[in-house]
Amino acid sequence: MKRFEGAGGKKPGAVPVKRSFVKARPASAGPTRSAEEAQAKVSPARRVAFEILLLVGAGKGHNDELLHGVRTEELSPEDRKLATALVMGVLRWEIALDARVRNFLERPEQKLPEPVALALRMGAFQLQHMNRIPAHAALSESVELCRAAGHPHATGMVNAILRKVAAAQKPKERIFESTAAFAERLGHPRWLVERWVEHYGRDAAIKICEADQEEPASGGLFAISDDEKMPQMDDGSRLVAEIAAAAAPVVEDRALRVWDCCAAPGGKTLMLALRTEGDVLASDVSAKRTAHMEARLRRFPYGAKVRGVVSDAAKLAEEEGEFDLILCDVPCSGTGTLARNPEIRQRLKPEELARQALRQREILAAAMKRLAPGGRVVYSTCSLEPEENERVVEAVAGAEWRRVGVDRLIGRVEGLRQDLGSAVRDGQLRTLPGVHACDGFYAVVLERASG
Numbered sequence: 343m344k345r346f347e348g349a350g351g352k353k354p355g356a357v358p359v360k361r362s363f364v365k366a367r368p369a370s371a372g373p374t375r376s377a378e379e380a381q382a383k384v385s386p387a388r389r390v391a392f393e394i395l396l397l398v399g400a401g402k403g404h405n406d407e408l409l410h411g412v413r414t415e416e417l418s419p420e421d422r423k424l425a426t427a428l429v430m431g432v433l434r435w436e437i438a439l440d441a442r443v444r445n446f447l448e449r450p451e452q453k454l455p456e457p458v459a460l461a462l463r464m465g466a467f468q469l470q471h472m473n474r475i476p477a478h479a480a481l482s483e484s485v486e487l488c489r490a491a492g493h494p495h496a497t498g499m500v501n502a503i504l505r506k507v508a509a510a511q512k513p514k515e516r517i518f519e520s521t522a523a524f525a526e527r528l529g530h531p532r533w534l535v536e537r538w539v540e541h542y543g544r545d546a547a548i549k550i551c552e553a554d555q556e557e558p559a560s561g562g563l564f565a566i567s568d569d570e571k572m573p574q575m576d577d578g579s580r581l582v583a584e585i586a587a588a589a590a591p592v593v594e595d596r597a598l599r600v601w602d603c604c605a606a607p608g609g610k611t612l613m614l615a616l617r618t619e620g621d622v623l624a625s626d627v628s629a630k631r632t633a634h635m636e637a638r639l640r641r642f643p644y645g646a647k648v649r650g651v652v653s654d655a656a657k658l659a660e661e662e663g664e665f666d667l668i669l670c671d672v673p674c675s676g677t678g679t680l681a682r683n684p685e686i687r688q689r690l691k692p693e694e695l696a697r698q699a700l701r702q703r704e705i706l707a708a709a710m711k712r713l714a715p716g717g718r719v720v721y722s723t724c725s726l727e728p729e730e731n732e733r734v735v736e737a738v739a740g741a742e743w744r745r746v747g748v749d750r751l752i753g754r755v756e757g758l759r760q761d762l763g764s765a766v767r768d769g770q771l772r773t774l775p776g777v778h779a780c781d782g783f784y785a786v787v788l789e790r791a792s793g
């Protein structure tokens with residue numbers, strides 16, 4: 343976890359007090375400080391982080407959108423950094439922080455109201471992971487957040503628990519930890535980590551968990567390019583797009599036809615447009631996401647080779663015809679991207695993997711039907727779960743399909759800084775966070791066995 347290097351306590355500054363999460367206090371509650379007064383004592387960065395975390399926890403928004411939305415516009419750059427560090431850090435460490443707090447509760451099994459649990463979590467996060475934040479600021483502002491959110495009776499408990507968290511030694515790492523123990527220590531749900539241990543082994547599972555707790559850094563897998571033509575994207579996405587581009591078959595006497603069938607927000611589409619000679623059709627089922635993608639494409643000269651369409655991949659209009667190269671970068675659980683999208687671990691339920699797999703099979707099967715003779719399909723996800731990856735391919739691609747060796751295609755990708763030999767097995771790519779210098783991605787390239 344990167345330590346926050348910015349401001350510690352409350353900043354002077356005239357940020358207006360928002361009433362968004364301030365709860366009215368009944369008159370019968372006596373002369374204690376009001377919720378408004380309490381909120382005025384909270385620094386703008388912590389107030390905004392608290393609001394955003396409440397919304398994310400209630401499933402009312404994605405942290406990335408909220409952190410780039412109206413709430414953070416009013417913040418100074420320094421406060422925006424602190425709010426971002428708090429939101430991302432609390433989401434990454436939520437499971438471990440809650441376990442720590444539970445240790446000090448009189449009744450560890452009791453269910454606290456969410457704003458109280460969040461005030462404790464935010465306080466504990468600052469005390470344990472942000473060594474530049476003074477303990478008194480972390481503690482007193484958590485108490486005020488709890489009061490401002492309408493829980494004045496819980497403030498004594500929040501104060502007492504956070505004092506205990508501050509005073510306690512960090513738990514020592516044991517010489518041997520069970521999967522449950524290191525999953526909790528590293529802030530992951532046990533069921534998910536048990537799967538990774540089963541599929542990738544204990545050492546790799548620990549590395550994945552550790553990588554998920556870090557700020558994702560780019561430039562690990564590819565040499566940083568100062569080529570202004572390059573679209574901005576994370577290294578894992580770039581790797582998949584470069585492999586897809588390297589898989590483009592040679593066509594004679596006509597332009598190559600490329601279809602990116604789950605294209606928004608268009609990162610891989612742009613790489614395909616940059617790297618291939620083809621005309622690219624970029625479709626996505628979401629009209630809003632397609633509109634954002636089209637705006638992004640317009641910022642690059644080679645984006646002009648791309649035509650955006652709103653369409654379910656399984657229902658693309660017949661008149662669009664057949665394609666030589668199809669990229670199915672399907673929607674998935676995203677378990678390879680927990681450093682970037684930490685809240686996935688809180689939301690995802692094991693039963694959801696089967697639902698994702700069903701949709702993925704439909705998309706891949708539909709795409710394969712649109713392949714021109716000699717064409718190739720690239721199927722990819724940012725999931726670490728076999729049900730969404732090799733199992734989908736096994737279910738859809740029968741004996742008439744064969745894999746094009748990904749190792750051969752990787753050999754054509756320029757600028758790679760890491761040997762990806764360990765990421766290729768049975769002709770398929772499988773990167774693991776912490777093991778490879780990028781997020782977790784799966785990719786396979788398929789063509790008809792008859793050619």
Ligand SMILES: C[S@@+](CC[C@H](N)C(=O)[O-])C[C@H]1O[C@@H](n2cnc3c(N)ncnc32)[C@H](O)[C@@H]1O
Binds near residue numbers: 603
């Ligand atoms: C993993 S994202 C694609 C990311 C994109 N390829 C990129 O690199 O920027 C999956 C996309 O699939 C879209 N999607 C979901 N179901 C779909 C379907 N049935 N047909 C087409 N697109 C779909 C989602 O709206 C989402 O934009």
